[in-house]
Amino acid sequence: MSLRLRLALLYTLLLAGVLAVFGALTFVLVSKRLYAAVDEGLRAEAEAVEQAIGPGDGPLTSQRVLESFQRLSQLANELATFYVLDPSGQVLYSSVRGPALAPLPRPQEMPGYVTYRSHGQGIRLYLDPVVGEDGQVLGAVEVGQSLRATDGALSEIRNVIALGGAVALALTAGSSYLLAGRALAPVRRLAALARYIERTGDFRRRLPEPATRGEPKELVSTFNAMIERVERTLRLQAAFLADSSHELRRPLTVIRTDIDVLRSDSLPPEEQRACLDEMAAEAEAMGRLIADLLFLSREGEQAIEREPVDLSDLCREVVDRYREQADGHVLVADIEDGLWASGDRQRLAQMLTNLLENALDYTPAGGEVCVSLSRSGAWAELRVSDTGIGIPPEELPQVFDRFFRGREARAMRPQGSGLGLAIVRHVAEVHGGEVRAESEPGRGTTFTVRLPLLAR
Ligand SMILES: Nc1ncnc2c1ncn2[C@@H]1O[C@H](COP(=O)(O)OP(=O)(O)OP(=O)(O)O)[C@@H](O)[C@H]1O
Ligand SMILES: [Mg+2]
Numbered sequence: 084m085s086l087r088l089r090l091a092l093l094y095t096l097l098l099a100g101v102l103a104v105f106g107a108l109t110f111v112l113v114s115k116r117l118y119a120a121v122d123e124g125l126r127a128e129a130e131a132v133e134q135a136i137g138p139g140d141g142p143l144t145s146q147r148v149l150e151s152f153q154r155l156s157q158l159a160n161e162l163a164t165f166y167v168l169d170p171s172g173q174v175l176y177s178s179v180r181g182p183a184l185a186p187l188p189r190p191q192e193m194p195g196y197v198t199y200r201s202h203g204q205g206i207r208l209y210l211d212p213v214v215g216e217d218g219q220v221l222g223a224v225e226v227g228q229s230l231r232a233t234d235g236a237l238s239e240i241r242n243v244i245a246l247g248g249a250v251a252l253a254l255t256a257g258s259s260y261l262l263a264g265r266a267l268a269p270v271r272r273l274a275a276l277a278r279y280i281e282r283t284g285d286f287r288r289r290l291p292e293p294a295t296r297g298e299p300k301e302l303v304s305t306f307n308a309m310i311e312r313v314e315r316t317l318r319l320q321a322a323f324l325a326d327s328s329h330e331l332r333r334p335l336t337v338i339r340t341d342i343d344v345l346r347s348d349s350l351p352p353e354e355q356r357a358c359l360d361e362m363a364a365e366a367e368a369m370g371r372l373i374a375d376l377l378f379l380s381r382e383g384e385q386a387i388e389r390e391p392v393d394l395s396d397l398c399r400e401v402v403d404r405y406r407e408q409a410d411g412h413v414l415v416a417d418i419e420d421g422l423w424a425s426g427d428r429q430r431l432a433q434m435l436t437n438l439l440e441n442a443l444d445y446t447p448a449g450g451e452v453c454v455s456l457s458r459s460g461a462w463a464e465l466r467v468s469d470t471g472i473g474i475p476p477e478e479l480p481q482v483f484d485r486f487f488r489g490r491e492a493r494a495m496r497p498q499g500s501g502l503g504l505a506i507v508r509h510v511a512e513v514h515g516g517e518v519r520a521e522s523e524p525g526r527g528t529t530f531t532v533r534l535p536l537l538a539r
Contacts, residue, residue, distance in 0.1 A: 091260035125209035143222030205230035269299040286314035326486040334365035387427035411448030446471030468529035474522040
């Protein structure tokens with residue numbers, strides 16, 4: 084059974100239970116009140132009849148009834164049905180013609196109120212014994228009333244309750260089925276889309292978001308965000324694979340060409356050597372590329388060694404190594420002492436090297452490159468800034484992507500894989516840190532790496 088049907092049934096059953104309890108309660112209370120009113124009326128009538136007979140000694144006799152005949156006849160016009168009985172149960176006076184309403188037992192045997200029902204008709208009787216001063220039963224007054232009106236009213240009330248209940252139940256069943264259907268519609272659409280994706284592997288479709296806020300909207304937007312992410316990951320992976328293959332094919336082509344050249348017998352020895360050197364360099368580059376790709380594919384703890392690293396010492400070492408190469412650039416270092424981090428010294432050195440090489444590569448001769456290391460709370464802040472070509476705003480969000488190379492950067496330095504900054508970010512992240520870039524095209528760029536300091 085569908086969830087929708089189950090919800091609708093549950094609501095309807097609940098309402099049916101509540102209606103049944105309240106309906107029965109109402110019916111019982113109302114019928115009690117109505118019957119009590121009938122009994123009250125009967126008692127008052129009996130009293131009126133007794134008063135009409137008037138006080139007297141000894142049992143009721145035809146003589147006494149005759150004496151009060153006028154008053155009794157007057158009452159007979161006003162009241163429904165009454166009898167005056169002698170102590171043996173003989174009818175002395177009857178307000179109606181014809182046989183008695185119900186069999187008349189002896190007064191002594193008769194309980195106060197009694198209901199007779201025959202052929203669907205009900206009669207309520209009240210027998211009021213006339214008792215003398217010494218407690219002796221002198222006779223009785225019996226009053227009766229048809230219950231037709233009361234029973235009719237009660238059956239009307241019962242019909243109204245049943246009909247109203249049935250209408251309420253039908254309305255509830257219908258509306259809860261509709262509402263449950265509407266509330267569950269996003270879930271149905273979501274399941275359909277999930278089935279479609281599972282069947283086709285096509286992640287481009289999205290679900291329309293419901294207009295009203297609430298759980299369904301949240302579910303749909305979370306689902307959309309999830310498939311968006313899956314789609315992006317798949318796209319990036321495909322691009323990564325294509326880019327990696329492309330990057331590896333280039334040195335391979337160079338090596339193949341060199342092999343072809345080497346095969347010709349007439350090659351002078353110095354050209355042979357040049358070919359071999361080129362092959363060695365390309366093989367070296369390929370090896371580096373493969374190592375970089377492998378490193379980028381490793382996550383978290385498995386990516387790095389963990390040991391205390393003197394960042395201040397490491398920065399000085401890297402900067403000193405580049406001071407000689409930085410011909411034509413001004414290389415400034417401002418390094419605070421005694422900053423330690425926990426991590427992989429080699430990878431951290433590679434991170435700074437990549438940043439420093441970029442700064443030198445993309446800053447024309449005469450420009451300034453500055454490396455600074457300082458403490459900022461519980462963090463070490465490593466900053467590499469230059470006065471170079473800068474990064475256009477539309478390229479800035481992509482510079483950390485694998486294989487991304489800027490347009491101007493390509494023109495300035497044709498070789499390069501575009502993995503440098505991807506490695507920088509990966510190193511920062513596996514050390515529990517982060518990196519960000521700020522740049523003004525034509526004026527310069529600053530990369531800031533934050534790494535958690537080692538508490539010593
Ligand atoms: N200091 C900088 N100044 C200007 N642009 C920069 C700077 N650093 C990085 N970029 C931009 O970011 C891009 C990506 O840099 P990344 O180091 O990842 O690759 P690359 O330097 O092009 O190649 P390689 O893999 O050899 O490092 C560069 O191509 C360049 O457009
Ligand atoms: Mg680079």
